[in-house]
Amino acid sequence: MMTAMNLSLTGRTALVSGACTGIGRAMAVAFAQAGAKVVINHLGQATLAHTLQEELRQLGHETWAFEADVSSSADVQHMAAQVLQTCGPLDVLVNNAGILREKPFLQTSEADWNHMLATDLTSVFLMCKAFLPAMVARQQGVIINIASDLGILGRGQFAPYCAAKAGVIGLTRSLAREFAPQIRVNAIAPGPVATTMVSLEAMSQTAIDKELEIPQHRIAEPQEIAATALFLASDLSRFYCGQVLGPNGGSVMP
Template identity: 40%
Template sequence: MSALFSLENKRALVTGSGRGIGFLLARGLAEAGAEVIINATTQQGAERAAAQLRDDGHRAHALAFDVTQSSAVQAAVERIEEEIGAIDILVNNAGIQRRRPFLEFPEQDWNEVIAVNQTAVFLVSQAVARKMVARKQGKIINIGSMQSELGRDTITPYAASKGAVTMLTRGMCVELARHNIQVNGIAPGYFKTEMTQALADDADFTAWLTKRTPAARWGDPQELIGAAVFLASKAADFVNGHLLFVDGGMRVAV
């Protein structure tokens, strides 16, 4: 059974993994045996996160590059493949949030949300998948959101970007499954992170959340690790085009 979930001799690139959920996912993959490449917006941030993993005995590398710029993505993937080794697992985790009422939402903020949350998934996946197709194997995990399927006040562009990630995941599955590449997504519910700190500090919102969620609590980011390890492992070899909700049951409750 342990062999089904082992990531020994696998190499994983996790975008936006210098901190937060991305770092936790990278750590989880490393603990399952994978060699990980930390990506962040600055080399200093990436190096700091990779050093933490190495201090714990894991194999980790650091590489800062802009996931929204095609040339930077292409160069980074080539460098990883040539200097570190083949990318077996890709986790598209990089993401941002902007909160404004729809009628007041600035075009520049819209462009930034779409660039990081949607376009980057396309660019990085395309560059990595070309290598995976040649090897006839690979795992791609896209981090969506409960807002991939649900709307909420002040985050319409975010929901639109995450809805697009769902369809990217499904379309990529249709085109890449024949090459033995599994493309799936994880859709977190409400987890206490830097991105949601303002909501977590709002007593009224937390009261609404705990009443609305069958599990009656916020999620702990550590609870996303198991989903990532599963989808990255041999245990998920026939799981494809799936969006795995990790939300305490919130999406299915009336």
């Protein structure tokens, strides 16, 4: 007989990388509102992390913050050891940290390429490598990787970003096949979202105009992406495996 399912994360521990701003922050808040204990990862954002912790504590749940560069193997391994010792094993791992840079391909240096792939793709590999063993030992867990609609569509002047996010999708599908059914691995490929990365300050007007060409003609709020993450973290998604969910306003229609 099938048990009742809901969006509750009560009794579960979730880590969100890049949790202090944008989509990461919205996911951390949504998880706490659903009853989860939240582990905040950040890099050089101690003040923002403290502010977020105070907000989450007001919801009545435990929360911790750890600084680590998720593109650094040493940092990730150190953080994983601290998290497992302090917070216990994770029930949910969200690989959200990332960067976005607009640059013509012929002006893109090898250093640009390496930095983007390290931050947006290698970080996912490192985090999964660090936290999966404890999930395997418990025979349970959820991993959510944040990709992008541009990892499916591609776009001129965003080659490293598109390549990295396409890689996240491929890695998600591989891990989903290898670790199912005990561990659910899925991805979210958002369309344009109102964050510091998608703004007139960070992108050209041409790029912003391109984002607004989608059928809904608007940029999403981070909370709209967090809703998808909450679904994937919950028992409601337990038959989802290796999927790429697209809260994208219609930019991609599989």
